[in-house]
Amino acid sequence: LFDLLNKKHLDEDDKKNIYILLLKIGSSEEEKVKSNYHSIIDSAFHLINYNDTISFDYCNNTDLKYLVKLLSKAIDIYSPNDKAFNYAQALYQCLAISRSNIITDTDKTFSGATFKKYYDQIIHTAYQSNDHNAVYHYTKEAKFYALENTRFKKKKYKNTYTPSQQDSLQQFNATISFLSKELNIYPDSASIGTALNNARTIKRKFQNAIEDEKILTIKNNIPNVFKKAADQLEEYQCLLDYYISDNHIYCIYIDGQTQKVSQKKITADLKAFITDVKTKDSDYEKHLMSVSRLLLPKINFKKNIIIGPHGILNYVPFDVLKDKENIKLLSKHAISYNYSFSEEQKIKRSTNNLSIFGMAPSFDTLCSELAFLDYNQDELNNIKTSFKNLVILGEHYYNRDSLLSKIKGCNIFHLASHSIIDNSNDHNSYLSLGETCISDSTTNKIFIHEIIPENLNNELIVLSSCDSGHGNQVTGEGVASLSNALFSTNVKSIISTLWAANDKSTSMLMGYLYKHLKDGKSKDEALQLAKLDYLDQVSTTYAHPYYWAGFIAIGDMSPIASQQYPVLYLVIGSCLIFFGLFKLIK
Numbered sequence: 001l002f003d004l005l006n007k008k009h010l011d012e013d014d015k016k017n018i019y020i021l022l023l024k025i026g027s028s029e030e031e032k033v034k035s036n037y038h039s040i041i042d043s044a045f046h047l048i049n050y051n052d053t054i055s056f057d058y059c060n061n062t063d064l065k066y067l068v069k070l071l072s073k074a075i076d077i078y079s080p081n082d083k084a085f086n087y088a089q090a091l092y093q094c095l096a097i098s099r100s101n102i103i104t105d106t107d108k109t110f111s112g113a114t115f116k117k118y119y120d121q122i123i124h125t126a127y128q129s130n131d132h133n134a135v136y137h138y139t140k141e142a143k144f145y146a147l148e149n150t151r152f153k154k155k156k157y158k159n160t161y162t163p164s165q166q167d168s169l170q171q172f173n174a175t176i177s178f179l180s181k182e183l184n185i186y187p188d189s190a191s192i193g194t195a196l197n198n199a200r201t202i203k204r205k206f207q208n209a210i211e212d213e214k215i216l217t218i219k220n221n222i223p224n225v226f227k228k229a230a231d232q233l234e235e236y237q238c239l240l241d242y243y244i245s246d247n248h249i250y251c252i253y254i255d256g257q258t259q260k261v262s263q264k265k266i267t268a269d270l271k272a273f274i275t276d277v278k279t280k281d282s283d284y285e286k287h288l289m290s291v292s293r294l295l296l297p298k299i300n301f302k303k304n305i306i307i308g309p310h311g312i313l314n315y316v317p318f319d320v321l322k323d324k325e326n327i328k329l330l331s332k333h334a335i336s337y338n339y340s341f342s343e344e345q346k347i348k349r350s351t352n353n354l355s356i357f358g359m360a361p362s363f364d365t366l367c368s369e370l371a372f373l374d375y376n377q378d379e380l381n382n383i384k385t386s387f388k389n390l391v392i393l394g395e396h397y398y399n400r401d402s403l404l405s406k407i408k409g410c411n412i413f414h415l416a417s418h419s420i421i422d423n424s425n426d427h428n429s430y431l432s433l434g435e436t437c438i439s440d441s442t443t444n445k446i447f448i449h450e451i452i453p454e455n456l457n458n459e460l461i462v463l464s465s466c467d468s469g470h471g472n473q474v475t476g477e478g479v480a481s482l483s484n485a486l487f488s489t490n491v492k493s494i495i496s497t498l499w500a501a502n503d504k505s506t507s508m509l510m511g512y513l514y515k516h517l518k519d520g521k522s523k524d525e526a527l528q529l530a531k532l533d534y535l536d537q538v539s540t541t542y543a544h545p546y547y548w549a550g551f552i553a554i555g556d557m558s559p560i561a562s563q564q565y566p567v568l569y570l571v572i573g574s575c576l577i578f579f580g581l582f583k584l585i586k
Contacts, residue, residue: 001018001021001022001025004018005018009193011197011200013200024066064094067094068091068094068095068118071087071088071090071091071094072091072118072121074087075087075088075091075121075122075125079125079128080125080128080129082129084125084128084129085125085126085128085129085131085134088121088122088125088126089122089134089222091118091121091122092119092122092138092141095115095118095119095122096141112145112146115142115145116142116146119138119141119142119145120245120246122138123135123138123139123142123243123245123250124245124248126138127250127261127263131222132226132252132259132260132261133222133224133225133226133259134222135250135252135261136225136226136229136241136252136254136259136261137222137223137225139241139243139250139252139310140225140241142243143243143308143310143339146310147339168206169203169206172199172202172203172206173203175199176196176199176200176203179192179195179196179199180196183196226254226259229241229254230254230255230256230259233254233255233256233306234304235256235302236302236303236304237255237302237303237304237305237306238253238254238255238301238302238304238305238306239252239253239254239255239305239306239308240252240253240296240297240305240306240307240308240318241254241308242295242307242308242309242310242313243310244266244310244311244312244313247265247266248263248264248265248266249263249264249265249266249294249295249313250262250263251263251264251295251296251297252308253297253299255302258299260297260299262297264294266294267290267294269287269290269291269294270287270291270294270312270316271312272286272287273287273288273290273291273316274312274315274316277317277320277545277546277549278315278498278499278500278545278546278550279546280502280544280546280547281541281544282544282546284320284544284545288320288321288322289322289326291316291321292321292322292323295313295316295318295321296321296322296323296324296329298324299324301323301329301332301333302333303332303333303334304333304334304335304336304522304524304525304557305318305329305333305334305335305336306335306336306337306338307335307336307337307338308337308338308339309337309339315498315499317498317545317549317550317552318335319333319335319528319531319549320545320549330528330531330532331532333528334522334524334525334527334528334557335524335528335552335553336523336524336552336553336554336555336557337552337553337554338554338555339484339487339554354387354389354411354412354459354560355389355391355409355410355411355412356383356387356389356390356391356410356411356412356413356414357390357391357392357393357406357407357410357412357413357414358380358383358384358390358391358392358393358413358414358415358416359392359393359403359413359414359415359416359417359433360373360376360377360379360380360392360416360417361376361398361417361432361433361434361435361444362434362435363418363432363434363435364435364437366437367435367437368435369435370418370420370432370435371418373416373417373418373503374503374504375503375504375506375507376416376417376464376503376507378507379416379464379506379507379510379511380392380414380416382507382508382510382511382514383414383510383511383514385511385515386511386514386515386517386518387514387518390414391410393406398433398434398444399433399443399444400433400443400444400445400446400450401443403433403446404446404454404456407456407458407461408454408456408457408458410458411458411459411460411560412458412459412460412461412462412560413458413460413461413462414461414462414464414510415431415461415462415463415464415465416464416465416506416510417431417432417433417434417464417465418431418432418465419431419432419463419465419482420432421482428447428448429447429448429482430445430446430447430448430482431445431446431463431465431482432444432445432465433445433446448482448485451482451485451486451489452485452488452489454489455489455490456486456489456490456491457489457490457491457492458491458492459492459493459560460491460492460493460494460495460523460560461486461491461493461494461495462494462495462496462510462513463482463483463486463494463495463496463497464495464497464501464506464510465497465501482496483496483554487554487555491555492555492556493523493553493554493555493556493557494553494554494555495513495523495527495551495552495553495554496551496552496554497550497551497552498549498550498551498552499546499550500550501550501551502546502547505534505538505542505547505548506551508534508537508538509530509531509534509548509551510530512529512530512531512533512534513526513527513530514526515530516529516530517559517560520559521559522557522558522559523553523556523557523558523559523560524553524557525557527551527552527553531548531549531551534547534548535548
C-alpha cells in the first residue's frame with residue numbers, strides 16, 4: 001500500500017481507497033501494526049499533508065471512525081511534542097464534523113461518553129503544548145456539546161438528494177462499475193482508463209453541485225477565545241471557567257487584563273465536601289480549605305465572579321469557598337453561574353413595566369405524598385412588601401397549561417413549591433403545582449420534557465423549591481436539571497437551588513433578595529446581600545451552608561429595577577434645598 005501511494009497513474013479515488021485501507025490497518029490491534037505505528041501514521045497522513053483537506057462519504061460514517069481511532073493513537077505515540085498537538089487539532093476537526101452531521105440515535109460509536117474521552121485527550125495535549133488559548137477553546141467546545149446533548153438538540157445527518165438526482169447518481173455508478181470491469185479485462189487500455197477517470201470526475205462534480213460537501217480541514221486556526229471572553233466582561237467582572245476530565249480539573253481565569261490556566265489532580269475531598277455542605281449539622285469545614293485550594297487560583301478576584309461549572313462542580317456552592325486570604329468569597333464577591341458564557345450574551349435585553357407573578361401551592365397532608373410547606377405563603381407575603389404589584393396566583397393555576405400561559409405573560413415568576421428529581425429518567429423530573437384532595441394528579445406537574453419546547457422569554461424565574469438546580473449528571477453531557485431546562489427556553493436569568501431547601505430559611509432569604517432587587521441591585525449582588533442579611537439574623541446552627549448556600553443565580557445578572565429613581569429624588573431634593581436657601585437669602 002505504501003508503494004502504491006507513490007504510483008503516478010493513481011487518481012484521487014484510488015488514493016482515497018488506499019488511504020482508507022491504511023486507516024483500517026492503523027486502527028486495528030494487531031501486534032505487527034503496533035510495531036509499525038510510526039510508518040503507518042506518517043504514510044496515512046501523506047494525503048492530508050499534500051492536499052490539506054480530505055473529503056469523506058459521511059452517509060455511513062465508517063471512514064471517519066477509523067480516522068478518529070488512528071488520530072487518538074497518534075497523539076499517544078507522539079505526546080507530548082508538537083506533532084501530537086497537530087494530530088490533536090485534526091482529531092478535534094473530526095469530532096466537530098461528526099458532532100454536527102453524523103450523530104444518530106442508532107450510532108453509539110460517537111456517544112457523549114466517547115466524545116468526552118477524545119475531548120479529554122485533546123485538552124490534555126493542548127495543555128502539555130502550553131497553548132492555553134487552545135485549552136480554553138477546546139473546553140468551551142466540549143462543554144457546549146454536552147449542553148446541546150442535555151437540551152436535546154442533537155442534529156441528524158439527512159440525505160438531501162431528490163429522486164431525479166438519485167437516478168442520475170445511479171447511472172454514474174452503473175457506468176463506473178462497467179468501465180472498472182472492462183479495465184480489469186483490458187488493463188493496458190489507455191482509452192478505457194481515461195473514460196473511467198472522466199466518469200469518476202463528472203460524478204464528483206455532480207455531487208459537489210447538489211450538496212454541501214463535508215470537508216475535514218487539517219489546518220486548524222484556533223480563534224482568540226481569551227480576547228472574546230474578556231471583551232464581554234465588565235471591568236468589575238471576572239470569569240472562572242472549569243473543565244473536568246477523568247483525572248484533572250482545568251481552571252481558566254479571565255478578566256480584562258489577566259488570563260490564567262491551571263491543571264490540578266482531582267482529590268477525594270471534593271466529593272466529601274459536596275456531601276457535607278448540603279447536610280445540616282455536618283462538619284463541612286473539614287474539607288473546605290483543601291477544596292478551596294483545588295478550585296480557586298491564587299489571584300485577586302474582581303468584585304463579581306462568573307462561574308462556568310462542569311461535571312461535579314455543578315453541585316459546588318462557590319460562595320462558601322475561601323480565597324487566598326482565608327476569607328469566604330460571599331463576604332467580598334457576588335457570584336453567578338453561567339453554563340455557556342458566550343451563548344448567554346446573545347439574549348441580553350432591557351425590561352420596562354415589570355409584572356411579577358408568584359405561586360405557593362398547597363400540599364394537603366391527607367392527600368399529598370409531598371410534605372406540607374409551612375412557610376411558602378409567608379415567602380410570597382415577604383416578597384410583596386418590596387413588590388406591591390406581585391400577583392399571587394390561586395388554585396385556578398394548579399394546572400400546567402393555564403400556568404404556562406400565565407408565565408409567558410409576566411417578567412418575573414416566583415414558584416415556592418416542590419421539585420422532584422428522577423435520577424433514573426431525567427424526563428420524569430418535574431415541578432409540582434400542588435397536591436390537594438381535589439387536584440388532578442395528571443396536570444398538576446410540569447415535566448422537563450414539557451418545558452424544553454416552550455419559549456418563555458422571562459426576565460427572571462425563581463425556583464424556590466428543592467433541588468431545582470440539581471439533576472442527573474451524564475458523562476459527556478450536562479446536568480439535566482429543571483433550571484437547565486428552563487434556561488433553554490430563553491429565560492434571561494434563573495435563581496434555583498442545589499439541594500433540598502429549608503422552608504423557613506428560604507422564606508427569610510427570598511424576602512431579603514427581593515428587597516435588594518427592588519433597590520436596583522444586580523441579581524448576583526442582590527443574592528449575595530440577601531445571604532449576608534440572613535446570616536446576620538440567625539444563630540450559629542442556622543448559619544450552616546445547608547440553610548442558605550444552595551441558592552445560586554444563573555444567566556444574565558443585570559438589575560431588574562432601575563436605579564434612576566433614587567437619583568431623580570436626589571436631584572429634586574437638591575433643587576428644593578437650593579430654592580429654599582435662595583428664598584432665605586433673599
